[in-house]
Amino acid sequence: MAVSIDLKAPQARTGLAENVQAENLLAERAIASKAASSAVPGAAPGEEKPSLIGLSREELGEALVSVGVERRQIKMRVAQLWQWLYVRGVADFSQMANVSKDLREKLAAAFTIARPEIVTEQVSVDGTRKWVLRFPAKGAGRPVEIETVYIPEEGRGTLCVSSQVGCTLTCTFCHTGTQRLVRNLTADEIVGQVLLARDRLGDFPEAATPAGAIVPSEGRLVSNVVMMGMGEPLYNFDAVKAALAVVSDGEGLALSKRRITLSTSGVVPMIEKAGAEMGVMLAISLHAVRDELRDELVPINKKYPLKDLLAACRAYPGLSNARRITFEYVMLKGVNDSLADAKALVQILKGIPAKINLIPFNPWPGSAYDCSDWDQIERFADAVNQAGYASPIRTPRGRDIFAACGQLKSESERMRKKDRDSLEAARVTELAAG
Template identity: 60%
Template structure:
């Protein structure tokens, strides 16, 4: 069956519908919106809980679907609010089952979301910004300038659109889900949009709604050191670090935020990350670049760097993109690197590239919409 991408979402995403959206609001936010719309204060708490359940547990896409509330109130809600999704302007499925959505938001800007399936589960890779500010040298997304942060509603809506497509409403009770994990590894740097990311993830974790456990959510950062402790304390999600180099000289080139927060500061923040323990290890993401960062000496230095931190190392074969300045490490170099890290007692799986035929693999996400917008408006960039 073809995915249900509705015409009503196109009107919402085009900015033609001026009614405020309830997507992205928690119960308190929904209650405030109802009060502002003239709802009686003695009914607000109950009605906010009803709406939260219908929106995030049952996945309602219109107020008419909310059959447990009166027709009169449904009509009133429809006059005042929307619960529309972003418009899906491009949807692709890879030969390996990976799915990629390009979603357009109310101001016309777009971001990408990817679902990576396994046999009985799957991870949804969610974007936090349109574009990215960090310009990591090996990352295709980093070649697109930052346009803006995504709102909490635009972040959580990516998960909701994916569940619409896959057909995972209402929230499964037995935990057997095709979207079982969230990884904040899409377009953008999540810790540079922390407030919106945190609001969205708290909605995703709510047991009466989407109900994805904090243990199944991973936030990836390139090293925004001042926000790491707060993230662990407030969200308690798993932490992944885009490391990619074991000395400041190389990391300054590959991951430019290192010039502001060098390795010593980053490692100190990870050693004290509140949510890390032996059962919930910090993941170190390390893209393998031929002749750049893949020597045995660098593998040994990586082991030295992470010593004393509950850790797992994900080795990521570089995924090429048009004009990329690097090549993927040779299989034998990756094997030797992994062997050194494994022999030191750290799990070091080599990530199998997924979705390469639809440019959905790690580091490949980049929408062409911003270039097209500039061409249409005559703005240079």
């Protein structure tokens, strides 16, 4: 089986972007305009209203009851709102034409359906898009930021969604792991990332695709969702489960569960539960074939070693040749990229319907690793392919805007570290000067 290496840039629906900097400037203007027009009606300064986004139908019904809707009308009203929120993609109650003005005003006074605030939107030379999104503080504290990435490819558009602000797992090759965990994202904040991406890409009926954007040439522009952004999804199980139920609902956003992938570093007790209760595709952030090395690269392995992790994978509900587990393997030069490692990888995955994604390491400031040489990556892939596993090499995307696998970290955290480093350098210079 040949290694799949796709180096061709996808075609834009309206032509390739000729000037990425110009598009970024236009995006910033559009963001400012949208922020000005989507303020929550009647909100007092600093007031945060609960969001209707991410609620189940039952929860949405109870929200309607709380503003005086009669219970005999709830089923109809829930269906109306569901259509407006997830099929039409509106972000303002005033746009809900078949909902009475009185009810629209009650909803606007009590709730919000606003999108996350966009801090920055960057477009890579290869068409990858990265949004830095800001969410309000929950209780005490300050607003928080996360990153969401859109990856356009031939025939599909994949949205990489975050589940936490920061991360507790400290995987040594991952930039997010250098940012402390601030909090879990809520279901509305997770679903909000999908809604915002569809807005910005023109994937709702009334939305326009940016001129020159690189997107799939036909079909849905956000066709796949991967829970592979910031955070460990299985450490935020309830919110992720609720969000993915909304994203996969057939009468709303309607993404097939076979097009939704949850990636975990190996929270073993939650893997079977995820399969039984979410039913989405599973990806394992593996990266090593020996416990002593995985203990270093993915420290959760000290708690849940490879033997337990692989047993949980073999027991994953619905596992079959048609529903394979994806094993992600970052290629680190001189660390885990030998042919002996490739042969050991084949051995430990025996009996598991699987495919292996080989990920060239994407560097970030301060990282201690180098990417494996390309010819070594190809030799590794050949060894795995010859054993019968499909093992495409994931071509790096979005490196120029720090949007590639393992590079995500909130911009504010990045800037705070830069400021700390500058202060430390100034202190050293001052001490040296006497």
